[in-house]
Amino acid sequence: MELQIKYYGMLAEISQCDEELLNFDGTTGADLLHFLIQKYPSFATKDIKVAQYNQIIDLGNKITSSEIALLPPFSGG
């Protein structure tokens, strides 16, 4: 399926874009991370959270939204 992936903070710096459309044929959040690490090898060293519908998902959970956010560690406040 076609996913719109949004990158935030240091991840957008690595991907050199805020968002992109990618064809993904996996199932879970873990599959998606694995797929993206092939494109951006340095993602492997980062602590990344995957969110859909404005909520972080466990990596074992299924990707069901066509819009996914990739979040590095938070540093608000």
Place this chain on the structure above:
Amino acid sequence: MELQIKYYGMLAEISQCDEELLNFDGTTGADLLHFLIQKYPSFATKDIKVAQYNQIIDLGNKITSSEIALLPPFSGG
């Protein structure tokens, strides 16, 4: 000895003065309170602290200063 007694808050309202000079022939803070309750009977129902040299004393302690403060419960803040 002659003591200058300063009254604060509700105690000044009862004594109707901020301070007065009194002749006191007792020894301790408890003696002083007992002496003042004779003059102002409603002091007996109040929770009163006795201070000298800007410090609260235990009622068993000796009065050694000629200036004594009589303090009702605190309500700052």
Place this chain on the structure above:
Amino acid sequence: MMDKKIKNVFREGAISSEFIANSIAKHQVKTNIGAHNIFLGQVRADELDGKQVEAIEYTAHVEMANITFHEIREETFEKFDLTCMHIYHSIGLVSAGEICLFVFVSSPRRKQVFKALEFVVEEIKAKVPIFGKEIFEDTTHQWKVNQ
């Protein structure tokens, strides 16, 4: 901090929001600070027998109170890793809705400021000889007692 002079903590009447803003703005040059925590005491329009508190008139054993505030400051600086601390308390008349106590603590990191501020406020309530007379709309009054 042991040799500092005893400051006068009291301000005549209410503490204004402009005074608080000014105090916050002054800390922007202290760029080692990462966290501020501010406590404000505000006069409540409590009701008693259908009458509302209109104002509190604060009096104090001023000399003893300032010494006690000083001791609380010293103890707080010993207990917590703070960059600075400011305390202001009203004396005289403060209307319902106005600010009567302003405590301001700052630290490089946030963990310290919460505990420090609560400690300071509880110490003030328990130890400083300040007396509040709650004045009702019909000019009767009652003496406030801290819980």
Place this chain on the structure above:
Amino acid sequence: MMDKKIKNVFREGAISSEFIANSIAKHQVKTNIGAHNIFLGQVRADELDGKQVEAIEYTAHVEMANITFHEIREETFEKFDLTCMHIYHSIGLVSAGEICLFVFVSSPRRKQVFKALEFVVEEIKAKVPIFGKEIFEDTTHQWKVNQ
């Protein structure tokens, strides 16, 4: 509180002391309030390899962040007896010494505000998708991580 609309917590750039003063002044009509507690996050000029942080540039997953702020508000109102609560966070550039986070809780009595404020601040640090880029004087940068 459950039906309230999602508010926008973000403010472009630093939060000024005038904005904070204005927020305090607005609460003077709420005469059931007895205690306010305010947390301010200030950008620290931390040093790394002899270089100083000059500013933090904040970005966020804004939609998710505002929803998360809303959930934190709801949970805090359920846990603590508060009269009101306000949260503002900077987005964009905030210089060292300037305020980037302003959390304001108010209650009839003081005991609740200390615990409520610490809870809110810790929740924000842990759960809200905001990202701070620390910019050094030589224009190099590093990504901030909350502890």
